[in-house]
Amino acid sequence: MTRMFRSIRGRLFLLFLTCMTVILILVSFMYYTRALSIIHSKISDIAEKNISQTAGLFDLLLEGYNSVTKSLNGNYELTRLLQENSSNPSVSVINERWITNIIGAAYYSRKEIVGIHIITNSGKVYSYEKQFAGVIDINYAQTEWYNKLKASSGNMVWLGMYSSSPINTLQQDRVFVFGRQLYDLTDYKSIGIIVIETDPTPISDALSNVSISPGTNVFIMGAEGQVIASNGGQEDKEPVLTNLPRPTNEQAIIVDDKSDQLIVAAKTALADWTIYGLTPKGDFSAEINQTRMYLFMVLLVLIALSTAVASLVSKTIASPLKLLIREMKKVEMGNFKGSVNVNSFDEINSLVSSFNRMVLRMDELIERIKISSVSEKNAQLQALQSQVNPHFLYNTLDMIYWMLDEKGNERLSRVVLSLSQMFRYSSNWEEASQTTLRQELEQIRHYLNIIESRLEDRVQTEIHVDEMWLDVILPKVTIQPIIENAVKYGLEPLGIPCKLQVSAEQHDHELHIQIVDNGMGMEEETLRQVKASLQTNSDFILESTHRSRRGIGLRNVHARIHMMFGGAYGVRIESEKGVGTTVIVVLPIPLQGGTWR
Structure with missing residues (x-):
């Protein structure tokens, strides 16, 4: 393995693959970080939008409930009948029937109302409900809800969600309870209380609108920190978090994701309620895990493609060089007849062409040296063959020169001397x-x-x-x-x-x-x-x-x-x-x- 990575192909493959892998990991990390930020931002926006809509639904719902109580409190005939004390039984029966009819009209004004109860200060109870009508808890005067209503000064009192009717002990269905004191509008004197029980389904449906995951806990908290309602029906339990932020008049909606939960809160306009949505950030992991898995698969595919491309590129660059090295070894062994034929990058093609020209030139030079050596040896051989006792010929020419010089034939002696010098020069x-x-x-x-x-x-x-x-x-x-x-x-x-x-x-x-x-x-x-x-x-x-x-x-x-x-x-x-x-x-x-x- 070490030897493989010492080759140019192995090193090019490793270098290219490493660079591509690092780039892919960096790009994937940046993409994942950005996608994570977008997911959190999208979830926060959805949560804020949902709780804003829920607060609006509660305002509409509570406004409708408030109008029912106002219609009863503002009914002059009802307040008169409730204060009338007749000793005639027939008149009392008629009055009770009229009171029941007035309450019944309010009862049928909204389909989610399951019971309306009026308790006068004299202890008389008038009820209109679907079943078990007239069955009243005899100890109602000692209950918390009754005391809250008696302590109010005519404003709406939202008692909250109950697992069963707090008035009719036989009614075991969950109900949402609210009420107010009844006043004689002539002299503004309290004449009793009115308690209305409604089906909690509209409230539960409104609370479910806040949920953005199955693990979202939704609470309605009152001004004193009590739980008015929740999506799990656990009115008597406190939320998971303490010291929850409360919206103000300037900031009606709060989104907080600094802890391990996404907290959204909104304030209702009619009641002094705060709606909370608490979603564990772990619930977001499904979408995040899906994004992470998709990104991981894409990264694996890209790394595989990078490996293939790195192998192809390294082979494309290294193969011509390997051929060139093979031919160089042949040249090293003395074979100058081969040549390298490749079609690669311009630089490698130029290198191969230069090598081919160099080998061809070396072959020509070697051949020329061989021929020159042979020619020189032949010339030397011919010269040696022509040297028939050269010293004898030199001495003979010198003798002829001196003989001619003694006889005064200067011209002919110069010719003989020149011939002797030429002979010496050409035969040396x-x-x-x-x-x-x-x-x-x-x-x-x-x-x-x-x-x-x-x-x-x-x-x-x-x-x-x-x-x-x-x-x-x-x-x-x-x-x-x-x-x-x-x-x-x-x-x-x-x-x-x-x-x-x-x-x-x-x-x-x-x-x-x-x-x-x-x-x-x-x-x-x-x-x-x-x-x-x-x-x-x-x-x-x-x-x-x-x-x-x-x-x-x-x-x-x-x-x-x-x-x-x-x-x-x-x-x-x-x-x-x-x-x-x-x-x-x-x-x-x-x-x-x-x-x-």
Whole structure:
């Protein structure tokens, strides 16, 4: 495993996968945090809206209940009948019947009313209810609800939710109870109390509107902190939280989510009640868990896709490099014939192309070195074969020179001396095939002595080479074959005095040695063939290995310069029929450290 991640493919895979995973985790965390904030904000908005609607429903409901009590308290006939004390039984029966009818009319004014009871200060009780009518708790005067009503001053008293009727002991159904004192509006004197019992379903339905989860606890709390009603019917139990915030007149609705519960509270306008909705934050976990699970699944899918993409990208980048490394190992083993063919990124394609060109160049250089070595060995062999006792020949030429000098034949003695020097120069292989321009020009002067003597001064020679170029390295016998061709094919056929010039000039980082004659020149076709032969080095190489040294010419010179310095250097030729020929030998100019420019 460790070795796998040390490869470029493994590291690219690990790097890409790590970056993608980190980015995905960061994006997922930000998305989850934002989604969580939106969910809480949405739930808070829903809770605030629900409790605001519930408070409005309670205001409407209580206003309706209040109007029923007001209608009874404001009924002049009812208050008169309740105060009338007749000794005639018939009149009493009629009065009770009228009182019952008035109460019955109020009873049927709202369908949720289950019982209306009027208790006068004299102890008479008038009731109108669905069943068990007339069954009254004889100890009602000692009850808390009765005392609250008697202590009131005519305002509505909301007694709250009861598990059974507080007046009719046989009535066991849950009821919502409220009431007020009855007054004679003429002299504003209390004549009794009125108690109304209603079905708690409308209140329970209104409370359920506050719930935003199954665990929501809804309470109606009075001004003194007592529980008026709750969604669970647990009127005698206090809420889970103590010190609950209470809305004010300026802030009718409160939303508090700083604890482990979401608390919403609203104040009713008609009664001094506060409606509370307490929702544990754990109840929100279903939607949060669903969001978390969805996000987790998406994250897993994206990581799987990132893994596949990372594998593909790392393989796409690493495969060409592996091919390149395989070919480099082959080159290291000495195989220069292979090449890498890939279609990848531009940078990798450029690297592979550069490697292919380098291998091809190395193969060409090695082949050139082999051929150059073979050619040099053949030339050395031919030179050695031609050296038939060279010391004997040197001594013989020297003897002929002294014999001619004694006889006063100075011209012929110079020719023999030049021939001897040329023979020594061309047959000396101790320094291989290299020489300096200085030595080459000295050899040229010996050769020109022979030519000028043979042509009887019909060739005038000028050599202009600056002293700074005399130590430039070049192949041995470079300029002499060019001058030989100029004399043989350009100057000698004219039969008239001609001029031959040798000069050297610098062009950028190249040294141009020019051999210029004003001889016959060349036809265009002949010049084209000569230039074409200079560009085909292989023809010379094959030919030079089988021919004798007397065939050395321009191609020979060009090929040796090409092999010694590279393809940018060699021989260039220009000629015009009847005007003359210019041959340029292009050589590199070396730096002071010996490195070629």
